[in-house]
Amino acid sequence: MYWSKTLIPTMKETPEGAEIPSHVLMLRAGLVTQVMAGAYTYLPLGLRSLQKATAIVREEMNRAGAVELFMSAMCPISLYEQTNRVEAFGDVLVKASLPRGGKKVPIVFCPTHEEIVTDLVSRFVSSYRQLPLTLYQIQTKFRNEERPRFGVLRTSEFIMKDAYSFHTSLESLNETYKTMYDAYCRIFGRCSLPYLPVEAESGPIGGDASHEFMIPSPNGEDKVVHCGNCGYAANTEKAEIGGCGKDKPEKSDVLLKEIAELDTPGAHTVEQVCKFLKVKPVRLIKTLIYLADGKPVAVLVRGDHEANENKIRRSLKVQKLELADPDTIQRVTGAPVGFAGPVGMVEKIPIHADHAVLEVVNAVTGANKDEKHLVNVSPYRDFRPTSIDDLRNATDGDPCPRCCHKLKIRQAIEVGHVFKLGTKYSDSLNARFLDADETQKTIIMGCYGIGVNRIIAGLIETSYDESGIIWPVNLAPYEVVICPMKVADEKMMELAKTLHDDLEKRGIDCIVDDRDQRAGVKFKDADLIGFPLRIVLGEKGLAEGKIETKWRWEKDASMLDVAGAVETIAAMLDDERKNAKRFLNR
């Protein structure tokens, strides 16, 4: 490719509104341009990187035995009604209606394809002999984001690789799950991403049934915990909290003070109470009133902790859990929202306490009276929980559930998710098969997603410097940029063309910066875009029969003899391509 023949609108200045590195650099390097909030056009350079990523994904999925197909992006809404997901998705679902023969046909733009693929399989798969089967596609998905943000990291339209596996048994599902997990590791490894597989919320099957693939980054929207000692990693929502030394009896040297009631006008949040009483959140016990399958319960967590609704749901063995409405809270506690407390509560409703609550003595709690809090409340003396369990999100410094070392908490970008679905969709869409024992059984499913755009944005978030993007060879829009210093010099341009053609013949993606610009302009743009290898053709070098090569991540250039240069460059790139992980260690 020649620079003058394509469209590369680089920018010196950062467009207004872009803040995080991937967004700023993708705009400045001319990879993408915004069409509206949450929707981007991929310009030629951005598309090339996206295609590099999809090619890797496709190769590894094929290698893992998955079969590619291409499903419709639109779908009659009725299919989503059958699985109850119109309600589940709510406003996230992008709906439309098509005028057909004077009638309106309601449709959705698919946010994911469980419905279509399960319907498909239910129609064409009827025997155990056809299973297992893994189908995948790479396609645009639509999810209306209430608030799109962070450039291409969170958009309403994005490219997803979604795979679905179909099985006769759990053993078969587990086998494919492992195969997919391994394929994901290879994919992200080849993309030079510092990925971290973490345990995630797993749905109905439980156990280790779900993993998210995370890229640790300060701009990630997810939080993961990671143990530097044993390698345990999990989403904070999922992470178990180690049992090391919990529920220990009260230290005898702590004096339990007399309980007292204080006026706390206007203080209904933890923050306000702390400010008013001049105590730290650790000294507070938060009392949350939930409706568990419709019945009110109190959940206690320490003031600095967050309740985890999934854990509560599991611990209480209930299906539906929601925070109680203000009326219910008033009725149950006798006070408005913000003044609930455990003292005297257990006579009315069950109290479920998180482990950490029991370690707080002389605590501050709500008094179950308007504008009043209690101080010096101590567990067991002043209230007795109905049950004690792990009910909160993990926080920095919590003990690891495997080895008791302190867990570290990090922000991360989710780029992939593997999930054991079970029979959720095959049940509601009636996807069944006839087994060897001549009985009808429901197909067991798994699903496996990758956000392809996030591979690109995630890579940039973890690989840039003050000059611009630093692409690994495997994802770079072009692997080599050739910069002739003087485009008026016919011999120099002739050499540029020869190098370009010879490299292209060897399958190396190569662009010639044939713009009549000064060296500075070409170098700044090359650095901004981040081509891995830069080849400079200069008068002095050519006089000695030499050209200059420089890796984007190295400070200094080196000289190469023109004779045999193509072979040397091809070998260097090949080496880089095969050692994608080495990129991370630089």
Next chain:
RNA sequence: CGGGGCGUGGCGCAGCCUGGUUUAGCGCGUCUGACUGGGGGUCAGAAGGUCGCAGGUUCAAAUCCUGUCGCCCCGACCA
């Protein structure tokens, strides 16, 4: 959906508070010509804007008022 900010040539901004000396300005980019030629060069000239949109106040609106649309950030939400 709650809170905050911003809409002025392709991009980044100033002007607005205190309406008229502004034919709306600056930097970058673009075009023409010349000089230049290894880290965003210099000079000379040029093109390009109904100041987001609609209404109102006024002799007069980029500037004041009302409404509306769009974009960004924080939070809530997110299979």
